[in-house]
Amino acid sequence: MTAPVTTRVRLDGIGKTFVDARSGTPQQVLADFSLTVEPGELVAVVGASGTGKTTLLHLVAGLVQPDAGTLDRGDPRLGIVFQQPRLLDWLSVRENVALARESAGIDPAGADAALAAVGLTEYAGSYPTVLSGGQRQRVAVARAFAVEPDLVLLDEPFSALDELTARKLRLLLQDLWMERSRTGLLVTHNPLEAALLADRVIVLAGRPARIAAEYHVDRERPRSAEDPYLFDLHSRIVSAL
Amino acid sequence: MTATEVRPTRVSAALATTPKPRRGPRFLPALLFLVLLAGAWQLMAVLLDSVLVPGVPAIVTELVDIVSDGAFLDQLGITVLRVALGFALAFVVAVAVGIAMGRNEFARRFFEPAVLLGLTIPGLVWALLCVIWFGIDLVNPVAAVALSSAPALMLQIYQGTRSVDPDLLEMAHVYRFSRTTRLRKLWLPALAPSLFAGARLGLSLGWKVIVLVEVFGMSSGVGYQLNNAFAAQNVAAVLAWTLLFALVMAILEYGILQGLERRTSRWRKAVSV
Numbered sequence: 001m002t003a004p005v006t007t008r009v010r011l012d013g014i015g016k017t018f019v020d021a022r023s024g025t026p027q028q029v030l031a032d033f034s035l036t037v038e039p040g041e042l043v044a045v046v047g048a049s050g051t052g053k054t055t056l057l058h059l060v061a062g063l064v065q066p067d068a069g070t071l072d073r074g075d076p077r078l079g080i081v082f083q084q085p086r087l088l089d090w091l092s093v094r095e096n097v098a099l100a101r102e103s104a105g106i107d108p109a110g111a112d113a114a115l116a117a118v119g120l121t122e123y124a125g126s127y128p129t130v131l132s133g134g135q136r137q138r139v140a141v142a143r144a145f146a147v148e149p150d151l152v153l154l155d156e157p158f159s160a161l162d163e164l165t166a167r168k169l170r171l172l173l174q175d176l177w178m179e180r181s182r183t184g185l186l187v188t189h190n191p192l193e194a195a196l197l198a199d200r201v202i203v204l205a206g207r208p209a210r211i212a213a214e215y216h217v218d219r220e221r222p223r224s225a226e227d228p229y230l231f232d233l234h235s236r237i238v239s240a241l
Numbered sequence: 242m243t244a245t246e247v248r249p250t251r252v253s254a255a256l257a258t259t260p261k262p263r264r265g266p267r268f269l270p271a272l273l274f275l276v277l278l279a280g281a282w283q284l285m286a287v288l289l290d291s292v293l294v295p296g297v298p299a300i301v302t303e304l305v306d307i308v309s310d311g312a313f314l315d316q317l318g319i320t321v322l323r324v325a326l327g328f329a330l331a332f333v334v335a336v337a338v339g340i341a342m343g344r345n346e347f348a349r350r351f352f353e354p355a356v357l358l359g360l361t362i363p364g365l366v367w368a369l370l371c372v373i374w375f376g377i378d379l380v381n382p383v384a385a386v387a388l389s390s391a392p393a394l395m396l397q398i399y400q401g402t403r404s405v406d407p408d409l410l411e412m413a414h415v416y417r418f419s420r421t422t423r424l425r426k427l428w429l430p431a432l433a434p435s436l437f438a439g440a441r442l443g444l445s446l447g448w449k450v451i452v453l454v455e456v457f458g459m460s461s462g463v464g465y466q467l468n469n470a471f472a473a474q475n476v477a478a479v480l481a482w483t484l485l486f487a488l489v490m491a492i493l494e495y496g497i498l499q500g501l502e503r504r505t506s507r508w509r510k511a512v513s514v
Contacts, residue, residue, distance in 0.1 A: 102422075
């Protein structure tokens with residue numbers, strides 16, 4: 001029996017400003033921004049390009065620090081899928097996953113099971129350079145879930161893939177999500193992806209970003225991408241963008 | 242059901258029948274160069290007819306004498322050990338400093354003058370200074386080799402560090418790679434091309450300076466033997482020792498460096514066509 005998930009992410013009054021390297025002009029991306037992701041909840045953040053979605057995720061990942069406000073997420077084990085797979089090309093697929101497990105203090109031998117879950121068993125010994133874009137992103141997904149994360153961060157994970165591959169990976173991600181309870185934050189510009197995967201969808205707009213709309217997804221998992229409810233929700237999200 | 246015959250196009254037929262380029266032994270071009278060099282040298286020796294330009298047979302005789310002498314391997318081994326220790330010291334320091342320079346602006350500004358100064362100081366100066374400072378102690382050649390090869394290595398590693406994908410560093414941060422893991426699994430493989438380029442440059446500088454150190458301040462090693470041959474006006478022996486020294490360099494390049502380079506870049510081959 002797995003332990004109940006306790007990881008909560010709380011952003012309170014967060015401010016973040018970047019300085020344009022060329023012009024020196026300050027760009028305020030977030031100002032007095034607040035959001036809470038409850039334990040076991042997967043929240044999707046949707047918004048147009050440049051609304052601060054990735055900044056928000058990088059703040060939660062600890063890759064950038066806020067200029068103002070408080071960010072409380074404890075010290076969870078993180079699993080992350082970036083827009084690009086970010087694999088170490090000189091290690092085999094298995095070694096990439098095993099290294100993440102080892103660094104998380106977990107037996108690296110479980111890497112094969114993680115790869116089997118994403119259907120890449122036959123490529124475990126291959127270098128990532130021989131894989132297609134979709135397969136490489138599968139490895140990134142396998143790595144994120146192989147570390148048995150308390151908090152999963154997904155930064156437009158399928159935006160660089162063709163739609164057919166992206167659809168398959170969304171369903172794969174849903175299967176992995178259902179295996180164990182964990183907390184998650186998904187950043188995407190795809191409203192249907194958000195509706196399919198998330199428990200709650202936040203729509204960001206403006207600069208600095210504010211929450212323009214919020215939707216709870218009242219559908220049990222597993223969900224179907226053909227569900228009319230999700231299409232309706234998708235339309236409402238689009239209208240709020 | 243009828244089978245459709247696929248007639249080969251002119252291009253595909255040409256591709257199918259084009260013979261693969263014939264490949265000779267790998268070392269044939271290098272061997273050809275050496276044979277031509279030896280021939281040209283022999284021609285020059287015959288035309289000049291001077292004791293200062295010995296012919297190829299005289300050099301070969303000297304080579305055989307040196308190699309058949311039991312002390313040859315000892316002398317060569319001493320020199321190789323000194324270079325290896327000095328280069329290892331330079332390598333460790335250069336990796337730490339080069340990565341620090343690439344990652345930290347203060348470190349870059351702090352070490353940059355030292356690297357630029359080190360690059361401009363001739364090996365002869367390091368050799369003389371180390372002889373003066375350390376005498377005939379092992380520290381002398383090791384320090385001279387390290388001081389002369391470290392700046393070039395540092396520069397290569399610094400430039401390599403600047404080209405490492407920052408996205409991978411973010412990934413390593415999120416997955417909490419330890420410092421050792423980052424060094425072994427991320428930095429060193431990513432820096433491999435720079436490390437090999439730096440190693441070639443650093444070793445070539447190290448070889449040059451070790452000969453000077455052994456000429457000026459040591460009583461053993463290849464440089465010492467070269468000095469003896471020079472004192473005896475034995476040009477054939479000078480050339481023979483120089484050739485043996487070059488042979489060691491070739492063994493190091495073809496036998497070790499290129500092998501290691503192939504091993505660390507296997508993943509690149511996986512995508513080459």
